[in-house]
Amino acid sequence: MNSLSGQNSHTKSQSHATSQKLFVAVVGGSAAGFFTASLLAQRGVPVQVFERAETLEPISRTLIVTHKLRTLLGRAAAGSVVNEIRRFELFTDGRAAKIQLNEPDLIIERSTLIRGLADEARRAGAEITLGRRFHGLHSNGASLVLDVERSADGAREEVRTQTVVGSDGAASRVAQSAGWPRQETVPLVQAIVELPKDMPAETVRVWFVPDDTPYFYWLIPDSANRGVLGLIGESGQETRKHLERFLEKRHLEPISFQGARIPVYNRWVPVKRKVGAGDVYLVGDAAAQVKVTTVGGIVTGFRGALGVAESIVNRGASPELRRLRRELDMHLLLRRSLHHFQQSDYSRLVDLLNDSARRSLSDYSRDEALKVIWHICLSQPRLLLMGLRGLLTGGRMFAPPPRT
Numbered sequence: 280m281n282s283l284s285g286q287n288s289h290t291k292s293q294s295h296a297t298s299q300k301l302f303v304a305v306v307g308g309s310a311a312g313f314f315t316a317s318l319l320a321q322r323g324v325p326v327q328v329f330e331r332a333e334t335l336e337p338i339s340r341t342l343i344v345t346h347k348l349r350t351l352l353g354r355a356a357a358g359s360v361v362n363e364i365r366r367f368e369l370f371t372d373g374r375a376a377k378i379q380l381n382e383p384d385l386i387i388e389r390s391t392l393i394r395g396l397a398d399e400a401r402r403a404g405a406e407i408t409l410g411r412r413f414h415g416l417h418s419n420g421a422s423l424v425l426d427v428e429r430s431a432d433g434a435r436e437e438v439r440t441q442t443v444v445g446s447d448g449a450a451s452r453v454a455q456s457a458g459w460p461r462q463e464t465v466p467l468v469q470a471i472v473e474l475p476k477d478m479p480a481e482t483v484r485v486w487f488v489p490d491d492t493p494y495f496y497w498l499i500p501d502s503a504n505r506g507v508l509g510l511i512g513e514s515g516q517e518t519r520k521h522l523e524r525f526l527e528k529r530h531l532e533p534i535s536f537q538g539a540r541i542p543v544y545n546r547w548v549p550v551k552r553k554v555g556a557g558d559v560y561l562v563g564d565a566a567a568q569v570k571v572t573t574v575g576g577i578v579t580g581f582r583g584a585l586g587v588a589e590s591i592v593n594r595g596a597s598p599e600l601r602r603l604r605r606e607l608d609m610h611l612l613l614r615r616s617l618h619h620f621q622q623s624d625y626s627r628l629v630d631l632l633n634d635s636a637r638r639s640l641s642d643y644s645r646d647e648a649l650k651v652i653w654h655i656c657l658s659q660p661r662l663l664l665m666g667l668r669g670l671l672t673g674g675r676m677f678a679p680p681p682r683t
Contacts, residue, residue, distance in 0.1 A: 311563025312446025359392035418555020451565035469509020470533035
């Protein structure tokens with residue numbers, strides 16, 4: 280990927296240059312951004328990615344995704360997969376349940392995935408310009424004008440285009456410039472650890488400890504010997520303290536730590552806005568395209584990229600975005616039913632996972648929430664009653680974002 284670190288070949292040398300070529304400008308070298316660029320370039324749409332880093336060296340983080348990643352990405356997924364998971368073990372208050380997966384989950388390395396997607400985008404014909412920091416955008420009446428800064432010398436450039444795709448993360452400057460409200464985020468913290476000697480490399484362990492987090496702890500193997508133990512919290516400092524105490528309790532020594540701020544999906548974020556005569560879209564974390572049950576956003580971010588590319592190419596509504604909205608709303612419904620569960624509720628939930636309910640969890644992935652809910656409710660109706668009770672007694676999980 281060293282070939283991506285050079286400067287744009289047609290960038291002018293003076294301190295303030297203006298690009299006249301009209302194309303789709305993708306701001307942010309994220310996984311969803313590079314996938315969007317690749318999809319557009321494959322369809323013959325001129326596209327240029329602007330990334331503020333001078334070299335493509337994304338921050339490393341171990342992630343778990345469903346097998347849907349391979350369906351979406353094909354060969355671009357291969358190099359980032361470091362392990363496959365065949366089983367989940369769930370723990371709560373002395374109880375345990377095992378879920379065997381019919382299709383393996385994939386453990387991926389984020390930095391490798393992003394570099395692979397960048398390479399795919401470049402091969403498809405997308406132009407990747409590194410060392411460009413986005414400052415804002417406005418309309419000049421005929422087009423959109425992006426204000427970007429060259430990292431090398433601090434000079435500012437104006438880039439003109441009709442279409443901008445913001446793929447610059449949860450704190451998206453593109454979203455703020457185009458008038459979207461700021462998103463709520465939660466902290467993710469995880470530690471790289473040596474795996475316990477009794478833990479198979481194809482198994483993920485999950486602990487429900489609602490006194491520490493409304494989500495859960497996880498231990499995900501990325502090799503035969505190592506893995507990451509982490510959690511999603513609500514306060515950054517408290518989340519780190521909870522993780523350190525849990526590591527001590529499990530007799531695990533942290534080798535190093537990884538962390539991020541993850542957007543919280545409160546409701547569907549419209550992915551398109553008109554700014555003057557131009558169009559601005561959001562994909563991935565910039566649009567909070569995250570499953571709020573697990574706060575995982577890789578596969579859903581790629582589906583958002585598919586929908587945005589579909590909308591740009593066809594100049595209209597996207598069926599994929601409608602399907603993604605239904606999926607994310609279903610995860611929000613699930614999260615609202617679980618978010619105020621106490622330890623006794625999780626114990627009862629594990630007790631109610633009969634053989635038929637476990638088969639449903641084996642057959643359908645986390646990226647098929649409607650199917651999971653439907654089949655589990657058929658096999659174990661008391662789980663539906665638990666969820667309804669959580670919805671009725673838990674109150675509102677998150678405050679709605681401010682109106683604009």
